[in-house]
Amino acid sequence: MSTKKTNYSYIGIALTLLVFGIIFIPRIVDRIKGEDISRTESRSEDVSKNADDYVSDLMFLEINGTPKKVPQFSFVNQDGKTITNKDYEGKVYVVEFFFTTCPTICPRMNRNLVQIQNTFSDFEDFGVASFTINPEYDTQEVLKTYAETYGITNPNWHLMTGDQEAIYALANVGFNIYAGENPEVDGGFEHSGNFALIDKNGFMRSRKDNFGNPKIFYKGIISEEEKVDDDGETEEISMLKQDIAKLLKEKYQ
Structure with missing residues (x-):
């Protein structure tokens, strides 16, 4: 192709772009001003710089197509105060079930939770809900003594x-x-070593697994420092921290 012909090609492209700009850009601007363009038309997750519009990529746990919300509860805490699910509204929090005399997994779980507590110490809208099964x-x-011992x-x-x-x-x-009594296991009780993550609006949230389904829970026993336990299971505390940070950006509605 000759240089002259190439120059003509560039001139033609430039004219086309100019015409497009004159005709279509004002229409696009008008549509944006009129809010005709929805956020779903953008491939970017950062479409709006307004924090009120931010929604993380964490999934909802759905039961029969309905997002699962934390049920009502009312118990007494370490300070003798009655705490209900309403005390956690507007807060991102982690849920665990444990007991103070647990000789196996509970100390590990709560050391990990204390580390998470310290990571988000500057956030007034972060919390933890620990329910004793004994x-x-x-x-x-x-x-109260347990909280002081662990640095809560x-x-x-x-x-x-409570009951x-x-x-x-x-x-x-x-x-x-899972939680239940079992006289045949150490401590007399058995329970899951998993944590649940709750958003500011009281919904259970988690990231996706490799199949696109919600993970639902986060492993609470293995520490970040360990990375992998003796059974080859990978730690999920770092993952949980990342997802807490995402939910803290979301708006309480």
Whole structure:
């Protein structure tokens, strides 16, 4: 192709772009001003710089097509105060079920939660909900001592005790986190070592697994420092921290 012909080609392209700009750009601007263009037309997750519009990519846990919300609860915390689900409204929080005399996984879980607490110490809208599965022993006074021993300082971290039947229903049905008595295991109780993550509006949230489904829970036993346990399971505390940070950006509605 000759240089002259190439120059003509460039001139033609330039004229085309100029005509497009004159005809179509004002129309696009008008559509944006008239809010005819929805955010879904953009491939960017950062379409709006307004924090009120931010929605993270974390999934909702859905039951029969309906996002699962935290059920109502009411228990007494380590300070003797009655705490309900409404005390957590407007806050991102992590849920666990434990007991203070647990000789196995609970100390590991709560050391990991203290590390998470310290990571988000500057956020007034972050908290933790810890429910004892041995309320007969874990009185308010026992929970208070436990909190002091582990360095629990977040005012939104409530260690709660109350009616055992209600706590077990909350664990097994409300959060789908197993808890039960078992005299044959160390400590006399068994429970999941998983954490649930709740958003500011009370919905259970998590990231996707490799199949595009919600992970639902986060492994709470393995620390970030360990990375992998003896069974080859990978830690998820770092993942949980990342997802807490995402939910903290979302708006409370």
